[in-house]
Amino acid sequence: MTDSKAPDSESTELETFRNETRAWLEANCPPEMRKPAASDADVFWGGRNAKFSSEPQRVWFERMRDKGWTVPDWPKEFGGGGLSAAEHKVLRSEMAKIGARPPLSSFGIWMLGPALLKYGNEAQKKEHLPKIAAGLIRWCQGYSEPNAGSDLASLQTRAESDGDDFVITGQKIWTSYANYADWIFCLVRTDPAAKKHDGISFILFDMTSKGVSTKPILLISGYSPFCETFFDNVRVPKSHVVGTVNRGWDVAKYLLQHERAMISGMGERGVGRPLGQIAADSVGTDAQGKLDDAMLRGQIASFDVDEAALAACAERAVDLAKAGQAHPAFSSAMKYYGTELNKRRYEILMSAGGVDALEWESERSRQGARPRAWLRTKANSIEGGTTEVMLGIVAKRILDLPGA
């Protein structure tokens, strides 16, 4: 090969970065933060009313924030780490190696941030991005409505023009953590006369605004991660629209790609004990050390094959994007597969846990953590676009099959 010089010198720089990163993580990531969060209460979401559940959680968050590594690949001017895609990949793999958990979980990071970076104006970026990076403002997503689920573009929440403001009235549903959120990014109908995709705007506002109220929805898991959110003549300055008025669907679709990538990531887990060993704890093993349930063992092995393959595909998706060869609808493919795989994982965990996985309230079962998590995964293939919608997108946009 003739031009082997360039990749070599690049990899030397990356190698240096890897070594420095490893050393820094080793010195700065508290041991308590090197295992998965035990429960949702153990996840730090930031926001005006945020509380740390432990001292190590605070230390870990603040150290990462100060390096810009709550959002490693965002520009430094907005509180990010300014890392290249390759450096970001190195950081992720080094964090995965020691099991370091994310210092900050946030819809601002996963969803709104990327959309603002692409569609926001300078003032909006300066106002919102640094607060997301620093965990100061917690965001929620106002997309679905009672009559606009899979057919999201038929949403009816209306925003009427009144001078420099829009006045917003309507109802959202499945708004994740709306009752804890400080601000909302919201899809509203600004032109009821236009075709359904053409009259939507993407707008930001404070959840403490007059006329906003939320009501948690009790789910089959016994948790209430979602809310109904009501808007009664909420007044929002027009300057809070992201992108062009009536072109909000472009922003919404772009953001959905990030949301789908995030949800599909739930299916891959590099860290932690292999599923087969978790199963062996409750099921037991035979004389050869094999899981004492041949059919379950086979299911787990086949799951492991698919999980490892999906992880390779997720890695490849990033590399393809970097090389400019990614199909824009590929996140739908990943979302479909990742969520179905995660459901499979929890079906296996329930089967492996047997009776022990059925307890709902005991201390022993950590308040039924496993069955509640199992039930929670059933939403994975619904939220952010159902499996059926994802397959339809793949069929039409990637395979170019005919039909509406």
Add this chain to the structure above:
Amino acid sequence: MALVLTEEQSMLRDSARGLISDKAPVSHLRHLRDSKDPTGFSKELWQSFAEMGFAGLLVPEEFGGSGLGCVEAGVVMEEIGRTLMPSPFLATSVVAASALTHGGNAAQKSEHLPKISNGSLLATLAVDEGAKHRPLQTNLQAVRAGNGFKLSGAKALVVDGHVADLFIVAARTAGAAGEREGLTLFLVNPAAKGVAVERTIMVDAHNAARIEFNNVEVNADSVLGEVDQGASLLDGMLDIGRGAVASEMVGLSEEVFGRTVEYLKQRKQFGKLIGEFQALQHRAAELYVDIEITRAAVMKAMQALDADVAKAASAVAVAKARAGTTATRAVQEGVQMHGGMGMTDQFDIGFFMKRARVCEELFGDANYHAEQLARARGY
């Protein structure tokens, strides 16, 4: 390393695709089958492969090869999979060349590798004995006799067995079937006394043979690697072969899928293109995702083999298991979605189904490899 092809690898793919699609479309295989071709592949085309540097692709440059890696071998295998071209590439250039490169002594390398590179020597691995791939169950006996050994036993599914100039035979010099210790690899001349080769015409019309060894005498120089310690070398060459077959299955799957999607866009029933029906759209979309995920897993395995053959076993197991399941699904959907046409011999789809079945069996099926992964992960 990024899981995308480099510019050089893309160029290699383009030149392999150019040659193969031009000289060996599926009609080439059909012709070999229908004419009951005694060789089972085109010698002329094999010479072109050698001239383009493909025959010695994995052979180090000092032995006349191209000195490339498994990723590149996978690129060529994928193109072979697209047209189902029968070729000595897998048995000779991938499996045997790897075995000689990794395990051969100086004399063995300089004798055989240059001939592999220039296309004049065909070599193959003889490992399977029973109905299923179980390399550790090897029971072909190699008993010390004088300065050498005597080999007795039988092998099956020896790719290119009836045309090979050199066999690499997995034999047992110690221990019992099932044990890692006591396996030895031998280089055996097919013309040696006591060797009986039966060409087996297979469902996919690709070359295979059953071989009997009846007190076949080989000298001590015929040992490839170390006596009794052949398991690691065998694992390595098998893993490279598995990665190559998985690559072939990715090419095969993608081709059969592409043909099927095209058919969905042309065939009309009930006054509509059948590709408008959601039942078929969703199945096609699922298959597309399956193929993309498998492609990534296979690429990951080929990179792992290039990084360190000895540490690639799990990645290879994932790749071969996924490739088998995916190809099986792809050919079944291919036949089903082509309807009655898919059942006809005149239509090419059936050739893909037949080849996929053989590839699935070759070097261990999906169940075998899932089992290997479970063992590696300790459950």
